[in-house]
Every structure is written in C-alpha cells, then in structure tokens.
Amino acid sequence: MTRLSKYTPRPKTGNGPRATTSAMIASLAPEGHPARPAPFGHALAELAHSRADIVGLTADLGNYTDLHVFAVAHPDRFYQMGMAEQVLMGAAAGLAREGFTPFATTYAVFASRRAYDFICMAIAEESLNVKIVCALPGLTTGYGPSHQATEDIAIFRGMPNLTIIDPCDATEIEQAVPAIADHPGPVYMRLLRGNVPVVLEEYGYRFELGKAKLLRDGADVLFVSSGFMTMRVLEAAKMLAADGIGAAVLHVSTIKPLDEAAILGEAGKPGRLVVVAENHSIVGGLGEAIAGLLLRAGVRPAAFRQIALPDEFLDAGALPTLHERYGLSSEAVARSVKGWL
Known part of the structure; x- marks a missing residue:
C-alpha cells in the first residue's frame, strides 16, 4: 500500500457527498492555544540518554x-x-527477547488492522516488553477510512496482557513515555503527533499508569x-458553567486496565448524568467498558450517555468540520449535555 501524500476525494455510498476540502490538517487545539512539537519523540530521545536498552523502530x-x-x-x-x-512487530518482539525495550511506531490503523496477529502471537502471548505507539487514532486525520483508526481500542481491548493508553495532550505524552518504558510487558499507546496541545498542566496533572484523575468537580454532570x-469536555464544562450547570471531569487515560475504584466512586455519586466521551467508535471502546463495569458493580447513575464516533465509515475532510459533524467539538458536547439534562 502506498502511503497517502495528498488527498484524493472519492465518492461516498451513504447519504450526501463526501467532504472534499483540501484543508486536511488542523490543530486539535483552538487557535492561540499553547502546544509543544513532537512530545513523544523528544521524550523518548531524552529517556534513551539514560537507558541503553531503549530502541526505536518504525514502518516507513x-x-x-x-x-x-x-x-x-x-x-x-x-x-x-x-x-x-x-515485520516491524516481529522485529520488535525479537529485540525484546534480547533484552531491549523497543518502541515500535506506525499508524494506528496499520497496527490494529494489519499487524494484529503478529502483535497477539509474537508479543502479547509471550508478554514481551514491546511498546507500540501509534499515530492517527480515531478521528485525528481527514484522510478517510483508510487512515482513521476508529475501532483500534475495540480491536485491542480483548487481547490479553496488553495495556492500552490514550493520552490527552503533550504533557501526558511526555510523562507517559518513561512510565510505559518502566512497565513490564506490552503496551499500546495512541499518539497525538506534531504540535500537540498543552492542557493538563493547568490542573497540576501527573500521569500514573492505571490511574484515572478527577480534574474538576461538579454536581450535575460527570464526564x-x-x-x-x-x-474537549474541559472546554464544554466551562461553557456549561456559564449556564449554571456544574460538570465534573474524570480523565481516564489508561483504558486497560481501568481504574475501577475511581470510576465507580465518581459514577456512584447520586443525581449526576454520566457522559463517557471518547475519540473512538461507540462500539467496543471506553464507553462500553465503563457501562459494563457499572452494570457488574450494580451502580446506577441518574442517566448514562455516550459521546463517541458512530458505527460507520467516516467522511474525509477538514478536522474541525468533521469534529462538529460527529459531535466531538466542545460546542457539540455542550449542546448534547444540555439536551440530555
């Protein structure tokens, strides 16, 4: 397969034409929002200065x-x-067997759809110390279904021994790199690339593998x-506050294993609408994982809703347009919550 170097519009088989704008690349942050370039690459390079076992591999x-x-x-x-x-995943497995800590990078679609069996058999079954770090998770590209990994978490959640991380921003990526390097066993981490927004510093955040963190509290809604x-939900919470709606935000960067105690503790507080928001298909991701957890534990919030991508192949186009279309923009999140309250 040839890597895409430019956008070529193609027809859509569903309702209406596929978006054909050439504005394919856009920052995830609002204009003027602070960002840092290539936080993963810089964090890994810095870590490797003190750890000779760190190696990096990529598939072009x-x-x-x-x-x-x-x-x-x-x-x-x-x-x-x-x-x-x-071959990338097989080579990473071999390096791990020789005592190295390989970081293998590609696009999330290629790791989850194309290399799944190699990850399962060569890495996860043997619980090898391979870190799989993948760009373009969910709806972070406008290139269409060939490059939009809308179902990667659903694909990987059922794989034994595999830890799954979905970081929020540059700060968390920088903190997660040494943490997953120290963690024994395979890790799959979704990657935000390029100029990555800085969000969590405002909240004094520290990444801990396996731990969810409450960033703000509120009596009416729990995100x-x-x-x-x-x-996006932090931005939406500020919009809702202007209308007198108090919104709490629980950030869950470790998708597997879930921090069940933190989630049950917050979701079990009475009278709050619980809204799970994720950059992933509504099928098989964080929302369904949390719904199953609440059901098994007998925790019944006032209401439970999901903000996620639909169970369909998505349009191509400019990211701001697509995020608004599929309900991932902060404005769309706020509108949805107001409609549910």
Missing part, C-alpha cells in the same frame, strides 16, 4: 510518528523497517473521558 513513518527526533539523537538505535508492519476528548 518516522517523520509522521515523531520518531525522527529519536532517530537524529540515537541513529545507532533506530531501525527503519519499511512498509511492512508485520468520563480519554484522549483529546478530555480537552
């Missing part, structure tokens, strides 16, 4: 997963595997969110 996507920063700093520990994701949707 070093410049598009920010691993090029690591490659420049540590060229003798960088491996370019070409357009061969199965449970992961990835960049935590940024």
Whole structure:
C-alpha cells in the first residue's frame, strides 16, 4: 500500500457527498492555544540518554510518528523497517527477547488492522516488553477510512496482557513515555503527533499508569473521558458553567486496565448524568467498558450517555468540520449535555 501524500476525494455510498476540502490538517487545539512539537519523540530521545536498552523502530513513518527526533539523537538505535508492519512487530518482539525495550511506531490503523496477529502471537502471548505507539487514532486525520483508526481500542481491548493508553495532550505524552518504558510487558499507546496541545498542566496533572484523575468537580454532570476528548469536555464544562450547570471531569487515560475504584466512586455519586466521551467508535471502546463495569458493580447513575464516533465509515475532510459533524467539538458536547439534562 502506498502511503497517502495528498488527498484524493472519492465518492461516498451513504447519504450526501463526501467532504472534499483540501484543508486536511488542523490543530486539535483552538487557535492561540499553547502546544509543544513532537512530545513523544523528544521524550523518548531524552529517556534513551539514560537507558541503553531503549530502541526505536518504525514502518516507513518516522517523520509522521515523531520518531525522527529519536532517530537524529540515537541513529545507532533506530531501525527503519519499511512498509511492512508485520515485520516491524516481529522485529520488535525479537529485540525484546534480547533484552531491549523497543518502541515500535506506525499508524494506528496499520497496527490494529494489519499487524494484529503478529502483535497477539509474537508479543502479547509471550508478554514481551514491546511498546507500540501509534499515530492517527480515531478521528485525528481527514484522510478517510483508510487512515482513521476508529475501532483500534475495540480491536485491542480483548487481547490479553496488553495495556492500552490514550493520552490527552503533550504533557501526558511526555510523562507517559518513561512510565510505559518502566512497565513490564506490552503496551499500546495512541499518539497525538506534531504540535500537540498543552492542557493538563493547568490542573497540576501527573500521569500514573492505571490511574484515572478527577480534574474538576461538579454536581450535575460527570464526564468520563480519554484522549483529546478530555480537552474537549474541559472546554464544554466551562461553557456549561456559564449556564449554571456544574460538570465534573474524570480523565481516564489508561483504558486497560481501568481504574475501577475511581470510576465507580465518581459514577456512584447520586443525581449526576454520566457522559463517557471518547475519540473512538461507540462500539467496543471506553464507553462500553465503563457501562459494563457499572452494570457488574450494580451502580446506577441518574442517566448514562455516550459521546463517541458512530458505527460507520467516516467522511474525509477538514478536522474541525468533521469534529462538529460527529459531535466531538466542545460546542457539540455542550449542546448534547444540555439536551440530555
């Protein structure tokens, strides 16, 4: 498969034409919002200065997963595997068996759809110390279904031994890199690349693997969110506050294993609407994981709703347009909550 270098519109089989704007790349943050470039690449390069076991591999996507920063700093520990994701995962498994801690990068669609069996058999079954870090998770590209990994969490949640991380911003990515390197066993981490928003510093946030964190409290709504949707629900919470609606935000960056105690503790508080917000299909992601947890524990919130991507192949187009269309913008989140209250 040839990596896309430009957008070529194609017909849509559903209702209406596919969006054909050429504005395919847009920041996830509002204009003027602070951001840091390539936080993953810089964090991994910095970590490798003190850890000789760290190596980096990619499948022809070093410049598009920010691993090029690591490659420049540590060229003798960088491996370019070409357009061969199965080989990438097999090589990472072999390096892990030799005592290295490999960070393997590609796009989330290629890891989850194309290399699943190699990850399962070569890495997860043996619980090898491989860190799989993948760009373009969910709706973070306008290139359409070939590059939108809207179901990657659903695909990987059922894989034993695999830890799943969905960080919110540059701060969390920088903190998560050494944490997942220290964690024994395989990790799948969704990656925000390029100029990544800085959100969580305002809340004094510290990443802890397996721990959910309450960023703000509120009596009317509890948002449970992961990835960049935590940024969006924080923005929505401020909009709702202007209308006298108090919204709490529980950030869940570790999708597997879930911090069940924190989630049950917050969701069990009486009288609040519980809204799970995620950059993923409504099928098989954080929302269904939390719904199952609440049901098994016998916790019944006042109401339970999901903000997620629909169970369909998504349009191509400009990200701000797509996020509004599919309900992921902060304005759309606020409107949805007002309609449910």
